[in-house]
Amino acid sequence: MHCRKSLGANEAIEALPIGRRIAFDARQGRLWVVCRSCERWNLTPFDERWEAIEQSERAFRDTRVRVSTENIGLARLADGTELVCIGAPQRPEFAAWRYGDQFGRRRVKAIATGVGITAAAGLIVSGAVASGVGLVALTPFLHMLNVVGFVSAVGMAQKPIDHPDGGRFMPIGNPRIIPSDRAAGWAIDIGYAAHYHGPDPTVRNGGYWSMARNQEGKNELGRVQLHGADAVPLLRRLMPLINRGGARRTVINDGVSLIAQAGGPERFGQWAVGMRREWAAKSTFGDTGDLSAIPAAARLAFEMAINEDAERQALAGELASLERAWAEAEGIAVIADALLVPDTITAQLDRLKQP
Incomplete structure (x- = not known):
């Protein structure tokens, strides 16, 4: 599960050279790369996770400059990479870290956009009034600006x-x-x-x-x-x-x-x-x-x-695949073990197992 923005690169985590902010939860085996553009937490593939988590843990322990609460810590490495270490937080604390920046950045952007549109509309209205154009004549233009803004936002979702x-x-x-x-x-x-x-x-x-x-x-x-x-x-x-x-x-x-x-x-x-x-x-x-x-x-x-339920399902899918792999390996092991046992002993064991 990922966004489509550039996640940047780092030189600190050899097993995961992608991303400028990396969050990890060693206890649950989760590893995310945080997009610094949209603040979305992108769950990494299962086969790339464990070595990167170990390296992130070591780098976090070896870094002196860090901000932390009881369960979540933030450390900045020498190359500027940020590590977020997740312990055992309560849901409000985890949500504040995971979604606070994301929703906060959207809010700042929305306010800035609203101020810019209001200022632009004010300049247009002022100029029109100074030129003798009535406000009624500007109504269709202002309505068009509103429609264009809505269509451009909704258009981002128009994919199959x-x-x-x-x-x-x-x-x-x-x-x-x-x-x-x-x-x-x-x-x-x-x-x-x-x-x-x-x-x-x-x-x-x-x-x-x-x-x-x-x-x-x-x-x-x-x-x-x-x-x-x-x-x-x-x-x-x-x-x-x-x-x-x-x-x-x-x-x-x-x-x-x-x-x-x-x-x-x-x-x-x-x-x-x-x-x-x-x-x-x-x-x-x-x-x-x-x-x-x-x-x-x-x-x-x-x-x-x-977002959290999708991650839960992804992790459940990984566990299911591990269970299937274990069952296949167990089946192969049973066959391999049986190859070393003489047929006379196998027959004797079958007779002993009968009631």
Whole structure:
């Protein structure tokens, strides 16, 4: 799981020369490279992890300049590489380290962008008034600026997503959380403008894009429902856009508290479905279940929950692959051991095992 920004390089950790900020949890065997552009924590591949964790631990212990709490420490190495050592923190403390910079940077960027747009609009209005142009005449122009800003942000998410019935689809509009009759208990409902059909969704040859159509054959927006884990790839793309305004540390802590109320990241989606009516009663805009209209702390909690639950599933997948590898090795060992035992002894053992 990774972002697509440049992560930089370091000369301090030989087993992991990628990244200028590296976070590690030796107890759980986790290693992340933190993107200094978006502050996203990118989980490293399993086979590259253990030696890099050991080297990071040694480098952290040998570094004098460090900032630390009881469970989390930050050290800056001689080449400027930063190491974040994770101990056994409580969820609020871990969230403050992991998401505080990320949401805080978005908030600063959003404020700066808002100030810049306001200043530019003010100059345009002032110049227009000085030139004798009425404010009413400027309304379409200011509306166009607002639309362009919205489209440019949403356009970042307009990339194909795997369709549950095969092929891929182009999402459009705001995602809505809805109840599901499947095991997950929740799903995401979203519109789409086109669906790609083909034997291999990653290859364009042999497939085709088709517009969603109604019964009369006219183009219209289709709807698709992604249940539980199937919705995570879409949410990992859309939630940073929905939360692009960032948040203060207090709102982040409120989001962490909501995850605790839900019983953990893996249960947050199902818990959020049960909160739709309560959130809708407090909302002054948006549709019921629209993720852009739920409370700010809940939006942040959703982004945190899908990231942490995705990592949990990735680690579970690694353990499952290790279990399969162990079973195969055990089977081979049984066969190898049997090759050294004479058939007469094997037959005698089989007779002794019989009741």
